[in-house]
Amino acid sequence: MPHTPKTLTKKPHTPQIGIHIGRINRLRIARLSLHGAYLKVDSSNTQALQKVDSSPLPHALYEVLLPKKFCPAQAQIGDMVQVFVYTDSLDRPVATTQVPLAQCGEVAFLRVVSYASNGVFLDLGLDKDIFMPSKTPTNYALDSSVAVYITLDKSRRLIAKKDIQSHLLPYRARGYVRGKKVSILPFSVSDLGVSVVVDPCYYGLVYLPQSVRDKQKSLESTLAAMGLGLGTKGVAFIHNVRSDGKLDLVLHKRQHADESAAKLLQALRDNGGKLAVHYDSSPESIFALLGMSKKALKRALSDLLAQKLITLTPQVGIELVESNASR
Structure with missing residues (x-):
């Protein structure tokens, strides 16, 4: 069975004029030769891009060769083809109709196929393997899978890097996001x-529950106990966004916290928008008034305050924000 690593694609930036190395491009055949077909960006696409970005990169690529062995049968000038663009063994840009296992800006698990003195070569699904620098290449067993970030080096050659986290973006979404599914x-x-790529270009950490941390003795058993697998896509829920934009995640949405928040909101509406409860209220008074524990109240207060649905006066009570009073 062919190796099919899972990837998450980084969100595209403002489009640049020209051909993108390390990405799949849709290009037009501009001319034919004995060596193959020379491809260019479709002129209508170029005009559209110029309206968005009038200052292309200094070394923007406008033409690339699709070798004869990859040319579609009966190829003609003007035909559109979908190709992946990378660099050959002589560092010349070249196109292929082969589909890569990952593109530039993606995280993927790729198979180790050979060694070099300063790194390893990984199977990218193309005639040419991708290089991953390493001071200890023999630490990676042949045919094992390695998690890497695909990018370009200074010479615009595709390269795989192990420091995935440094290439991921800080999460800067506006508004309340706790409980959001990603x-x-x-x-x-x-x-x-477990370190993860999130939706699809942010860094997140799924913390190990204490019960899992105490019982499991290997990485494999830890992942299995959490229902996760390296290189296998899954879902989680945002628990917290740190000041540096990194995400703390949980695997299961806290339904009980949502229920407590909803219950507190309804109690506020039933009591004219005000309640004499706060973080320091006694457990007895909280249960008598709301029928919930102090722990549940604290979670509900934190969630509603974060959503700006209520205001809190310490040691006094809470009040429903006016715009939510009639919901």
């Missing part, structure tokens, strides 16, 4: 938890 791709495990 897509994840686990790529490493530590004593703290």
Whole structure:
């Protein structure tokens, strides 16, 4: 069975004029030769891009060769073809109709196929393998899978890098996001938890529950106990956004916390928008008034305050924000 690593694609930036190395491009055949077909960006696409970005990169690529062995049968000038563009063994840009296992800006698990003195070569699904620098290449067993970030080096050659986290973006979404469902791709495990790529270009950490941390003795058993697998896509829920934009995640949405918050909101509406409860209220008074524990109240207060649905006066009570009073 062919190796099919899972990937998450980084969100595209403002489009640049020209051909993108390391990405799949849709190009037009401009001319034919004995060596193959020379491809260019469709002129209508170029005009559209110029309206968005009038200052292309200094070394923008406008033409690339699709070798004869990859040319479609009966190829004609003007035909549109979908190709992946990379560099050959002489560092010349070249196109292929082969579909790569990952593109530039993606995280993927790729198979180790050979060694070099300063790194390893990984199977990218093309005639040419991709290089991953490493000071200890023999630490990676042949045919094992390695989690890498695909990018370009200074010479615009595709390269795989192990420092995935440094290439991921800080999460800067506006508004209340706790409990939001996100897509994840686990790529490493530590004593703290499972590091993942989130939706699809942010860094997140799924913390190990204490019960899992105490019982499991290997990375494989830890992942299995959490229902996760390296390189296997999954889902999680945002628990917290740190000041540096990194995400703390949980695997299961806290339904009880949502229920407590809803219950507190309804109690506020039933009591004219005000309640004499706060973080320091006694457990007895909280239960008598709301029928919930102090712990549940604290979670509900934190969630509603974060959503700006209520205001809190310490040691006095809470009040429903006016715009939500009639919901």
